[in-house]
Amino acid sequence: MMYKTIVIGTGPAGLTAAIYLARANLKPLVIEGMEPGGQLTTTTEVENFPGFPEGIMGPQLMDNMRKQAERFGAEFKAGMVTEVDLSKRPFKLKVEGMGEVEAESVIISTGASAKYLGIPGEQENVGRGVSTCATCDGFFFRGKNIIVVGGGDSAMEEASFLTRFATSVTIVHRREELRASKIMQDRARQNDKIKWALNRTPLEVVTNEQGVVQGLKVLNNSTKQEEIIEAAGVFVAIGHTPNTKFLGGQIDTDQNGYIVVKPGTTKTNIPGVFACGDVQDFRYRQAITAAGTGCMAALDCERFLEDSSTHDWSQSLNS
Template structure:
């Protein structure tokens, strides 16, 4: 998909934040354009339902299986559950399609000889899930009750969903540095999505923070847009795949500052309409303690992701690092009938293909678990 002119980076912080939502839509073409329309329809629908004018205000929906999340894990789970005649409902969440909706070239997913666009691939998964019988609902789950049977979920629309088996595929979200200045310049030079915001730094100097696959991918993408890319990494070597490291280090406009962290993001906190704007960063060497300042127009944070588990804290067992716990060689959580798949539980691989595989596992395990409950229900009757 060809990139499109997304407009200038003028305007205040609120304008830039709004543009940030639209950037990836305009860059990635019609697929994301359709997704943004869906987001708008979803927001309008939820508002109408909350106000009591929607048809489904405080309605109730039941399905044998409900999937929370619409990334590779969620859609694959839905495909397998639908083929098992379990009539799954997929609650898409705010970002339908997951993290691949902000990914440009996907080169390592089996079945595609040439790189494909992440949004297109997720659109295909959604269509496949619907074609085999899954229902995709544009809602956001705000509450989950795991101690009742059937399980009970409340949507932001006011709809109550119940299910006999629940598959959690809520994925993960970007981590931030935790600096006050990071929040100050959010939307004014600080971003966690090069695909979304890179266009606004065409011909400018940018900094990428991190050393894993995400950081290297972001830096590679930006190297085709920005005048210069400086990668700041707290260690003395990347953790990314070797082939990606070689690609990045071969780029003449890319440099690396090893053993360093961002100590502060610098900039001007101008009044509206210009808003706060990044002008540089202060770096600190973690070995020597020395600091240096580096001029830059943008800071892209790519230090990993945290699992989206807020709905389940205190309700489901978690690993020490916060990811949902599952039994060995299984997607089963500590609550019978609830399964977890993808980046919400995978703290090792975090790949689209492994997420899809886990979605398959979760659906198969849910099917078997439900089948095992039928004799129990019959005996109870």
């Protein structure tokens, strides 16, 4: 099966790319992956996506974007891309349940998966008191006590941001020393709303009989005693893992695995392969910025296909 373009992933970036490609009559194939709709499908209410003054549920927003892409002719298939051959055009992709498909161009929008603690009470309360995104969910904890788990720059940044809403923010870290840069540590320590629970290992997200998050059970590594830190929300800030393993090292990435794109574009090191969304963005990680790069990827892809139809491929490869 040959396609002009294939989009891998269906978060805000992939779906926006699909909308633009479909409107350009390129009839993209969109491969959904194991989490159709991306991380927003695990979010309850989204209040910071433009155009929805009353907010919108994350799954509903993703469903609307998918329907919009389908309306213009995008084709959706369930399955995981397990292997790719990007050494020459047409590019070859192996997809579970489909076999091998080929494409003249590929847009990678597989996102980045938040790292979790793997403790009881965590996964079942994601979106209901447990979060991995302060800018997404901080507003819902106005006037409440919050916990941030982590010791790096991201944790310090999330904790500082959450003090805009919370009565207090307690940083929980399993070691006495933090991994965060000195400037980020100093900024957090100078904030009167931030409290510290260092050298403590998270054990369990605690809920009441109604299933409402009440706090975090931790092990005090100094005293070897278990403690419960009371809080209405637990924000896990221990990093993200970009979903790039299936690429087999054929695309240039940074030291953390994020795809490297040419500045100001979505172009990767391989002509005809583009990347958008959180798989190449370790800084902003917002639905609206992901959607913006999805638009960029579609436009970059469309121009590439126009150019390659009038130029010899070997010349494009060497340009």
